[in-house]
Every structure is written in C-alpha cells, then in structure tokens.
Amino acid sequence: MKLIWYLVLVILYALYNTIEGAHFRGGIISWRPLNSTPSGSSASILIHQRYFWNREWSGFTPPYCTEADVASQTSIPVNSYMTCLSNCSSSTYPSSGLSTVMTTTDCDQNTIIESWAGERYDTLTLPLTTSITIGFQSSAWMTALYIGGGQSWSIVNRLNLGLRPDGYINSSPVTNTLPVVFYQINTQVVHVVQMADNDATDILQCRWSNSASGSNYNRVDECGGICSGLPSSTVVTASNCTLSFTLPTANLYYACALQIEDYYSSSSTSPMSSVPIQFLFYGYTASSGACSERPSIIGDRPNRACIGVPIGVQLNETIIIQTYCPGQTIVDLVTSSPYGMTHSAISNPSTNLWTMVLTWTPVAAQTGPQGFCAGAIDNSSLQSDPWCITYLVDYDSPDLIRPTLVQGSASPVGTVFSNQTLFSIEASSTVGRPTRNGTDICFHDADTNVSVVCYDAGYASNLVYTGNTIVIVANYSWTPGKTYYVTMDSGFASGSVFCHAESSPITDPTYWRFNIWDPAVSSTTTTTTTPFTTATVTTRPTSTTSINTLLTTTGIALTTTTAMTTNATTASTSDSTTAASTTASATTSSETSESTVAVMYPKDFENACQQTVAIMTPVFFITLMPVHAVVMYAAFIKISNMFNPAHIQAQARHKRRLRRIFAA
Known part of the structure; x- marks a missing residue:
C-alpha cells in the first residue's frame, strides 16, 4: 500500500513539475481597493494575478489547451502560492499566501509562442497598516533565453495601504502585454509598454526590475534569473515606459522584467506601489519571400483606447488586420484577454483584410479596468505591433448625442x-x-x-x-x-x-x-397649357426666392428677388380639323429686391457680448464700491446713534428739560 502511495506522489510531483519546470513565460500582479475612501482601520483589496505558461504539457490529455478551455474557463493547475516576502508583520495577509491556480484566458497555437495564459482575482480585508511585498517565486524559466534560460523566476509587487496625501487609499497602476512580441534582429526597435492608473493624477514611472534587495523599493529580488535580460545597450524611458533596443541573435527569446510605480506628484521621492510586468521578445530573420511590410491591426478602436462597458451586457468587438502583399495571409492572432472573453476563428472577408470577433459578457467581479492586447502573425512569422485597449467595466463612455434639426444637440x-x-x-x-x-x-x-x-x-x-x-x-x-x-x-x-x-x-x-447657402441659385417656372377651347394663357412674372432652411432655429427667413424675363404664349385652337398656330411675344417683369438680413445665432450673440460684459462688470463694481461704502457708513452711524446709551440718555434729559420749560 505504501508503495502505491509513493507512486502516486511521484506521479503528482512529475505532473506538477511539468508545468513548473522550465515553462514560465512571465506575468503581472496588481491590486486596488474596492472603496478608496477609508472607513475604519481596514479595507477590502482586490488582488489580480496574470501569468503566461508554455501551452504544451506532456502527460496530459489533450497535451495543450485550446479555445474550448477559454470558453469553459478551465483552470490552469499551477498549485503554488503568491506569498508575503517582506515586512509581513504589518499586515494580516495569509501566511500560506494566495493560490496561483488560474482561470484560462488565452491559448495560442503558434509554434513560436505556444502560450497558455490565465488570471485570478482574490479579495482580502487588510489593515491600513499594510505595507508588504508579495510575490510568486519558483523555478524555472524556459531554456531558450538570451539571458536566464532555465533559471528561477521572481515576480513581486508592493502592496502599501498607507493613506495617500489626499486622504484616500491608493490603487496600484495597471498594465497588460502580449506573452511574446516579435521583432526582426539587427533592427532598431522602439517598444511602448502600456501603463495606466485609477488615480488619474498620479505620476507613473517604469524602471528595470533588479535583484538588489537591500536598495530597491520592494526589498527583495524582483526578477530572479532574468534581471538585465535584454541587451546591455537597451534604454528605458521612465516617463512613458518606452524601450529602445536592437535584438542581436535570431531564434532566441529575450526576457523583459520591469516595475511600474506610481508617485503622488512630480516632486515625490518615494513611490506608493510597485507593479511587475514580465514578458518575452523574440528575435527573427525575415525570410526571402516575406512581405516588406508587417501586418497591422486597424479598425474603429485605435491602439491604447479606453472603452466603458456595462456589466452583464454582451460585447462584440471586431479586430481588423490589414496585409500588404500578395500571398501574405494571417495565420494567428496572439491575445492577452480578460477571463470569459472568447475569440472566433480568423476570417478573410475581403482582399488584404482579416478579422477576428471577440465576444465577452463582463461580470460584477470584473468591475474596473480590464486590459486586452492582440498581435497578428502572418505566414512569414511577421508580427504586427501590439494593439492594446482597456475595457472599463461598469463605467459608461460619453455618448455624442445625434444631432436633430430643431433644438438639437x-x-x-x-x-x-x-x-x-x-x-x-x-x-x-x-x-x-x-x-x-x-x-x-x-x-x-x-x-x-x-x-x-x-x-x-x-x-x-x-x-x-x-x-x-x-x-x-x-x-x-x-x-x-x-x-x-x-x-x-x-x-x-x-x-x-x-x-x-x-x-x-x-x-x-x-x-x-x-x-x-448659394445666393446665385435661381429658378424659372414654365407652364404649358393645352385648353379644350380657344384661349390665351400667359405665364406671369415669377420671382426666384431662396429660403433659409434654418427658419426653424433662427426664426428669420432670408429672401432675394431677381428680375425675370418670361415668354407670353398664345395658343389658338379651332375645331379638330383646324391646325393650331402659336405666336410668342416677350414680356419683362419689374425688378424688385430686398436687402440681405444678417443672421446672428444665439451663440454668436453670446460670444460678441462676452468681452463687453467681462469689461463692464468690473467697471460697474468699481464705480459702485465708493457709493456703497458711503451708504453703509451712513447706515452704521445712524444705527450707532440710535442704540448708543449716552445718546439715549442725552435725549431723555432733553425731553425732561423741555417738559419743565413748558410747565413753567
């Protein structure tokens, strides 16, 4: 019996190491309070984890994930924990940590990417004294790395609930990325990492993660074996998180490890939180038959758009990809999605255009920002620039009101x-x-x-x-x-x-x-009449009048009348056997005209008067101030005299004196 249990444990350990061993591809950890206004000594915090893994698992049936796992929200059984790593006594964060079992969000079948992505949300009630570093540390990274292949990973986040200078509870920045981004080797690359913050006035900066646990903000090793995983010449611009680099070697992956941190103001010296983002670049050499231009994602939603979406209402978003060469086809669309979002097959509705439809019904647990990224890959392994947007769940986007003719928007x-x-x-x-x-x-x-x-x-x-x-x-x-x-x-x-x-x-x-309005337009009316009896029909002079169709909003009709020359036509008709004869003579109508009326719209009137009102208002008040001062001074003197005891006593003595005089 013991032998059987030992065998079971060995199998489970082997299966565990199948995903844990050399299959890590990066991830993100962020958090935010459910209510940023402090109440009491604790707060409810929503903690978000997203990780990327290798899609192929030997020993499992099937051996890799598919879109069906995305639709059914299959769990990724990474049975480990995100634990507290520093200053843990300041908080009640669980000593065992938070589970890293993920809900499947994306499965990519491309042989270069082979990514299985998932995310997880946990809500904890923590004291406002919390200032801890939490993280997920284990082993090992994939082996085919420029730096750090097969080594341990460390991805960490600073969770600090100390009140901000404005008295609110802080929210950490948020970010998203594709698991693998393709770039051609020996080509200068400028890559922007998406970052945003729920506290709109915060100053965001990004920096390299590092292992100097004694000096970095998190006080622990932030990047394990992939610290400085990009070529040493790589430059990061902190203010907009832009990376500039050149990949030197083809068919290798390059690990990128960054920390995004938020500062209360530009003069602040210490960040309020620190969010990790780790992902991969892949260097390739373009094949001889490859298109000279990479595919691009186009459509109604531009890169870095922010879109409000309601809870419980199905969202249908179409991604449109443009190709530029004959024979260039889209074979894959790598994505990084919120859980519950499904992805259709790629279709080709017209020449050089390819589409994928996203379908998603947000749930209440996803309230707040939800990131989505996509990258299109063609049949020569050329990848488009990453296209990332943010869905703001349970927030409404402003709606531009459709114009109407009368009292419109x-x-x-x-x-x-x-x-x-x-x-x-x-x-x-x-x-x-x-x-x-x-x-x-x-x-x-x-x-x-x-x-x-x-x-x-x-x-x-x-x-x-x-x-x-x-x-x-x-x-x-x-x-x-x-x-x-x-x-x-x-x-x-x-x-x-x-x-x-x-x-x-x-x-x-x-x-x-x-x-x-075109003042030169005129019209001529011609009438042709065939009467049953002999008659003379003459068309009368008709003026051409153009009406301003803004009558409904301005109340003014603008008219002009121009001179006209018409032909008076006489038709002479006898019985049915007599031919008709026609004569024509010219007649000229009198010329009349009306002056053009200048229309001033209410807004024009308001703008015209704006300067005058702005000048006259202070002039009026300046003129009124001395008059007001004199009136107030006289009023106060009057009131003072009325209620002054000495004055009242003097009046009383005067009245008694008068009574004695009249009595005498």
Whole structure:
C-alpha cells in the first residue's frame, strides 16, 4: 500500500513539475481597493494575478489547451502560492499566501509562442497598516533565453495601504502585454509598454526590475534569473515606459522584467506601489519571400483606447488586420484577454483584410479596468505591433448625442453661410480632451466623400471642451451650394474616470450634415397649357426666392428677388380639323429686391457680448464700491446713534428739560 502511495506522489510531483519546470513565460500582479475612501482601520483589496505558461504539457490529455478551455474557463493547475516576502508583520495577509491556480484566458497555437495564459482575482480585508511585498517565486524559466534560460523566476509587487496625501487609499497602476512580441534582429526597435492608473493624477514611472534587495523599493529580488535580460545597450524611458533596443541573435527569446510605480506628484521621492510586468521578445530573420511590410491591426478602436462597458451586457468587438502583399495571409492572432472573453476563428472577408470577433459578457467581479492586447502573425512569422485597449467595466463612455434639426444637440445643421466658423456638439455626460493624439474630427465633402479639413483633438487649440459640450472653431472657406458632413474618431470625447473611457467613433455620413447657402441659385417656372377651347394663357412674372432652411432655429427667413424675363404664349385652337398656330411675344417683369438680413445665432450673440460684459462688470463694481461704502457708513452711524446709551440718555434729559420749560 505504501508503495502505491509513493507512486502516486511521484506521479503528482512529475505532473506538477511539468508545468513548473522550465515553462514560465512571465506575468503581472496588481491590486486596488474596492472603496478608496477609508472607513475604519481596514479595507477590502482586490488582488489580480496574470501569468503566461508554455501551452504544451506532456502527460496530459489533450497535451495543450485550446479555445474550448477559454470558453469553459478551465483552470490552469499551477498549485503554488503568491506569498508575503517582506515586512509581513504589518499586515494580516495569509501566511500560506494566495493560490496561483488560474482561470484560462488565452491559448495560442503558434509554434513560436505556444502560450497558455490565465488570471485570478482574490479579495482580502487588510489593515491600513499594510505595507508588504508579495510575490510568486519558483523555478524555472524556459531554456531558450538570451539571458536566464532555465533559471528561477521572481515576480513581486508592493502592496502599501498607507493613506495617500489626499486622504484616500491608493490603487496600484495597471498594465497588460502580449506573452511574446516579435521583432526582426539587427533592427532598431522602439517598444511602448502600456501603463495606466485609477488615480488619474498620479505620476507613473517604469524602471528595470533588479535583484538588489537591500536598495530597491520592494526589498527583495524582483526578477530572479532574468534581471538585465535584454541587451546591455537597451534604454528605458521612465516617463512613458518606452524601450529602445536592437535584438542581436535570431531564434532566441529575450526576457523583459520591469516595475511600474506610481508617485503622488512630480516632486515625490518615494513611490506608493510597485507593479511587475514580465514578458518575452523574440528575435527573427525575415525570410526571402516575406512581405516588406508587417501586418497591422486597424479598425474603429485605435491602439491604447479606453472603452466603458456595462456589466452583464454582451460585447462584440471586431479586430481588423490589414496585409500588404500578395500571398501574405494571417495565420494567428496572439491575445492577452480578460477571463470569459472568447475569440472566433480568423476570417478573410475581403482582399488584404482579416478579422477576428471577440465576444465577452463582463461580470460584477470584473468591475474596473480590464486590459486586452492582440498581435497578428502572418505566414512569414511577421508580427504586427501590439494593439492594446482597456475595457472599463461598469463605467459608461460619453455618448455624442445625434444631432436633430430643431433644438438639437449639434450646431449648425441645415443651411448656413460660407463664413460659418463655430460648430458645437453635446455629449450625454461631462467630457474632456482625449489623452492621446490621432483622435480627429473631420469635415467631408458629401459629393466626393473626401475630407476637406481635420483637427486632432489630442492637441488642437481650436477645440474647446466645456462641461457636456465640445466647441470647434473651423478655419475654412466653405463652398456655396456644397453639402458637408462630420466624422469623429473613437475617443474624440473622453470621460472623467480612470483611463477616460472614450466615445464611440462617428463614421455615418448622415449623422451630422449641413449645406452652404448659394445666393446665385435661381429658378424659372414654365407652364404649358393645352385648353379644350380657344384661349390665351400667359405665364406671369415669377420671382426666384431662396429660403433659409434654418427658419426653424433662427426664426428669420432670408429672401432675394431677381428680375425675370418670361415668354407670353398664345395658343389658338379651332375645331379638330383646324391646325393650331402659336405666336410668342416677350414680356419683362419689374425688378424688385430686398436687402440681405444678417443672421446672428444665439451663440454668436453670446460670444460678441462676452468681452463687453467681462469689461463692464468690473467697471460697474468699481464705480459702485465708493457709493456703497458711503451708504453703509451712513447706515452704521445712524444705527450707532440710535442704540448708543449716552445718546439715549442725552435725549431723555432733553425731553425732561423741555417738559419743565413748558410747565413753567
């Protein structure tokens, strides 16, 4: 019997080491309070773990994960623990640690990537004295590494619940990445690591993880065997977490280990938390038949977008990939997803376009930021740049209200003059300028669908965000008689929470349209009449009148009348056997004209008066101040005299004196 138990233990140990042994590919650890406002001496903290593993497990059936494991949310049985590593007496963090058994989120079949990814959430109630380093340490990394192959891993996070200077509980930064990012060797690379923070005013910095446990913020070894895992010439720019490097050797993996830390202000010297991110680069040599241009992910959602999504409502997001050469096909789309998000097969709906559909219904436990990243791989192993977006669960993105003609949310609509410069549109909530460039508003010629002028909301000074309204000052000469329409990129309006959930793109040509009044247009009416009896029919002089279609909003109709020359036609008809004869003579109508009425919109009136009101208000108050002072002084003197005891006594003595005088 003992022999059987020993055999079982040996098998379990072997299976455990199948995943533990040389299969680690990196990960992320972050946390946030469920309520940032302190109440009492403790707080509920949501702790997030995400790890990447090798997809192939010998000894298991099947030997690797598939999309079916993603859909069924299969567990990844990494039976280990994330434990407290430093200053543990300051907290009630479990002495045994938190389990590292993950829920499957992504399975990638590419032979270079072979990734099995998962994540896990745990909620703990911890005292506000907590200032600990937690982490997952074990062995071993994959073997084919530039530096650190087969060595131990250490991925650690600083969890500090000491109140911020503003009196709130801190939230750590958040980040996401693909497990493996491809770059061609001997080519200068600039790679940006995504980072964001729920505390919107925090200053974020990233740095290399290091093993100097006596001096780094976490006070432990932060990176195990992969410290300095990239070439020594690699440069990291802390403020935007940008890496600049060149991979020297093909068919090798390069481990990257970083810590993202948040500071209360630019003058702060110590971070409030430290989030690890570890992942891989892969160096390759492009084959002779490879396309000269890598595929790219395009579509409505740009890279680094932030999108608000409700709980319990199914989200369908389409990823669109562009290829550029004949024979270039997309064979894989590597992803890093929140749990519960499923991925369709890759389809090819048209030449050089490839798509994958994401389907996801967020649950309440996923409230807050959820990152997603994707990278497209073609048949020559060329990979697109990573495309990462943040879904903000249980937060609403601002909605740009569809314009209407009467009392609408956008101005102007209908017919306007060619010198129109002010445009505005309202949103369903308070909006602000987007945090990234490349979010354009464009005006298009409706006849050609060609954009005539665009402004980037990321920096354009002629775009003003105020409350729920966005005002655009367009410097363009519109062509009389033309019709134009407006489009807006995803994120043209952004919300005010976390990563600023952004508005959906507006691409519909019928969404916001206006046309330019053309004063040169006229019309001529011709009447042809064939009466049953002999008669003379004359068309009367008719004026050409153009009406301003903004009558419904301005209350003013603009009219012009031009001179017209018409032909008086006489038709002479006898019985059915007599031929008809026609004569024509010219008649000229009198010429009348009306002066053009200049229309001033309410907003124009407001803008015109703004400076005058701003000047006259202080002038009025300055003029009124001395008058007010004199009046107040006289009032106080009057009141003082009325209630002054000496004055009252003097009046009483005066009255007694008068009574004695009259009595005498």
